[in-house]
Amino acid sequence: MNEIKQRVIQFFQKAGIVITDIEKDKIEVADFGLNDFENTGLTLLTYVNTQRCCAKEMVLFPNQTCPEHIHPPVCGQEGKEETFRCRWGRVYLFIEGEETSTRAVNPPRGEYTVFHQIELNPGDQYTLIPNTKHWFKAGDEGAVISEFSTKSRDESDIFTDKRIKR
Amino acid sequence: MNEIKQRVIQFFQKAGIVITDIEKDKIEVADFGLNDFENTGLTLLTYVNTQRCCAKEMVLFPNQTCPEHIHPPVCGQEGKEETFRCRWGRVYLFIEGEETSTRAVNPPRGEYTVFHQIELNPGDQYTLIPNTKHWFKAGDEGAVISEFSTKSRDESDIFTDKRIKR
Numbered sequence: 001m002n003e004i005k006q007r008v009i010q011f012f013q014k015a016g017i018v019i020t021d022i023e024k025d026k027i028e029v030a031d032f033g034l035n036d037f038e039n040t041g042l043t044l045l046t047y048v049n050t051q052r053c054c055a056k057e058m059v060l061f062p063n064q065t066c067p068e069h070i071h072p073p074v075c076g077q078e079g080k081e082e083t084f085r086c087r088w089g090r091v092y093l094f095i096e097g098e099e100t101s102t103r104a105v106n107p108p109r110g111e112y113t114v115f116h117q118i119e120l121n122p123g124d125q126y127t128l129i130p131n132t133k134h135w136f137k138a139g140d141e142g143a144v145i146s147e148f149s150t151k152s153r154d155e156s157d158i159f160t161d162k163r164i165k166r
Numbered sequence: 167m168n169e170i171k172q173r174v175i176q177f178f179q180k181a182g183i184v185i186t187d188i189e190k191d192k193i194e195v196a197d198f199g200l201n202d203f204e205n206t207g208l209t210l211l212t213y214v215n216t217q218r219c220c221a222k223e224m225v226l227f228p229n230q231t232c233p234e235h236i237h238p239p240v241c242g243q244e245g246k247e248e249t250f251r252c253r254w255g256r257v258y259l260f261i262e263g264e265e266t267s268t269r270a271v272n273p274p275r276g277e278y279t280v281f282h283q284i285e286l287n288p289g290d291q292y293t294l295i296p297n298t299k300h301w302f303k304a305g306d307e308g309a310v311i312s313e314f315s316t317k318s319r320d321e322s323d324i325f326t327d328k329r330i331k332r
Contacts, residue, residue, distance in 0.1 A: 054314075083213065124186065
């Protein structure tokens with residue numbers, strides 16, 4: 001676990017992102033219960049998550065995938081709206097819509113149903129409307145991605161692959 | 167104007183922040199109508215600003231101040247909530263509360279009424295609850311600051327100094 005966090009800190013350094021020592025301890029490692037972290041996993045640091053808005057820094061290691069999910073409405077409130085901004089490396093975001101016939105990457109083992117590809121390089125960003133299926137996979141070097149969103153309730157996310165638990 | 171934007175781009179580079187060519191054109195320069203930009207001014211790039219949330223990158227040049235204001239309730243919605251995260255340089259944030267007797271900086275000419283100092287160095291952040299008076303001033307090197315917030319309505323901000331227009 002400590003080894004993974006050290007690797008995350010190195011990625012933040014590559015992206016020029018400074019975090020405090022207290023924040024280093026708050027880095028979250030998600031393997032989505034699949035026990036295949038190198039292929040399906042995500043690491044993140046939540047800067048702020050109030051009732052109204054949220055900001056995170058996320059790292060995907062090379063060719064690692066955050067698996068397909070949606071953010072449904074919760075407690076009568078619209079689902080989470082989120083903007084992904086690539087800070088370093090490259091990430092391929094897949095959303096609902098026409099399948100990209102020449103997609104650059106394939107998903108890992110598991111259930112994936114949306115294949116409209118959006119390539120994000122440093123400085124590129126994309127805003128997802130609520131309740132849209134999506135998944136994302138890093139390129140060969142990995143990726144550092146900022147997320148700006150409404151309140152995050154990771155425990156409410158619905159994954160296409162029913163084996164997954166957050 | 168172009169010279170100011172070039173300077174902003176250099177500050178983003180120092181902070182390791184990559185922006186696209188289209189974004190370079192979208193950098194906003196605010197002098198708050200005071201015509202004293204070196205002392206009272208702010209430059210910013212808005213990444214996203216929807217009905218629900220907003221993210222910006224801001225630059226303060228050395229010893230430059232964003233003047234005192236509040237974000238009041240608008241259209242029956244609570245005022246803007248915002249988190250400032252220092253990415254590079256140093257910024258002194260002043261909010262309501264006990265006056266800091268040994269404050270590091272003084273405001274420029276104009277009306278200032280709150281003097282509780284919070285010093286933010288790279289990796290430090292502070293979340294402001296809505297409807298709180300605040301102003302902020304960069305240290306000697308300037309500062310690059312990320313802002314994560316609810317919807318931004320700059321035109322609704324109420325400045326203490328009534329000469330100010332956004």
